[in-house]
Amino acid sequence: xxxxxxEVIALDVRDAVAAEDGGADRLEIVSxxxxxxxxxxxxxxxxxxxxxxxPQMVMLRSNAGYTVTSEELERLTEDARxxxxxxxxxxxxxxxxxxxxVDLAATEALIHAVTPLPWTFHRxxxxxADVQAAWRAVRLLPNLATVLTSGSPSGIASGLPVLRSxxxxxxxxxxxxxxxxEPHLVAPLLDYGVRGFHVGSPVRESWSAxxxxxxxxxxxxxxxxx
Numbered sequence: 549x550x551x552x553x554x555e556v557i558a559l560d561v562r563d564a565v566a567a568e569d570g571g572a573d574r575l576e577i578v579s580x581x582x583x584x585x586x587x588x589x590x591x592x593x594x595x596x597x598x599x600x601x602x603p604q605m606v607m608l609r610s611n612a613g614y615t616v617t618s619e620e621l622e623r624l625t626e627d628a629r630x631x632x633x634x635x636x637x638x639x640x641x642x643x644x645x646x647x648x649x650v651d652l653a654a655t656e657a658l659i660h661a662v663t664p665l666p667w668t669f670h671r672x673x674x675x676x677a678d679v680q681a682a683w684r685a686v687r688l689l690p691n692l693a694t695v696l697t698s699g700s701p702s703g704i705a706s707g708l709p710v711l712r713s714x715x716x717x718x719x720x721x722x723x724x725x726x727x728x729x730e731p732h733l734v735a736p737l738l739d740y741g742v743r744g745f746h747v748g749s750p751v752r753e754s755w756s757a758x759x760x761x762x763x764x765x766x767x768x769x770x771x772x773x774x
Contacts, residue, residue, distance in 0.1 A: 703728020
């Protein structure tokens with residue numbers, strides 16, 4: 549890996565190969581981006597593992613929201629085992645309770661299920677009732693690799709003050725900046741000490757189109773401007 553981490557969303561093998569060719573460091577594997585990404589099929593993870601050497605961070609999410617039922621959590625726990633066998637290098641998950649606080653019981657249950665693999669707490673943190681309290685809860689959880697965050701539900705342009713605040717509190721190494729990431733926002737994030745960047749729609753024409761390796765390459769060059 550180079551100075552910054554570049555993670556690219558991949559829906560299939562074609563996306564994964566293009567992301568790797570363009571210089572990505574890591575993949576986030578999801579299905580159904582119409583709802584922000586759900587758990588992919590194990591067959592997808594296995595097929596990507598055969599064609600790409602990039603580590604796969606695999607989404608564990610059952611619905612379009614950030615809450616989880618006990619039945620969904622049980623299925624996700626089993627999914628984690630199957631996806632690990634298929635080639636997952638880590639996972640992406642994180643839950644809020646009905647009051648908008650981090651659902652520590654559900655999140656810790658999945659941490660236990662995926663141990664010793666690393667995991668990313670996804671943008672549920674941006675949608676918490678108290679974002680700073682959510683960060684304080686999440687940052688202490690075991691095996692946490694990164695927090696996928698835009699600082700705001702509406703995207704990084706609005707969330708820069710939160711990301712700057714978290715960076716000043718020492719959380720820059722945990723921040724994986726994604727969600728409304730645009731080229732002009734990279735420079736301030738780098739200034740804050742953020743070195744993790746996550747892109748999906750910026751590296752393709754639309755979610756029905758494949759990842760464009762040249763777009764990935766441009767992002768690679770951009771995030772490495774340190």
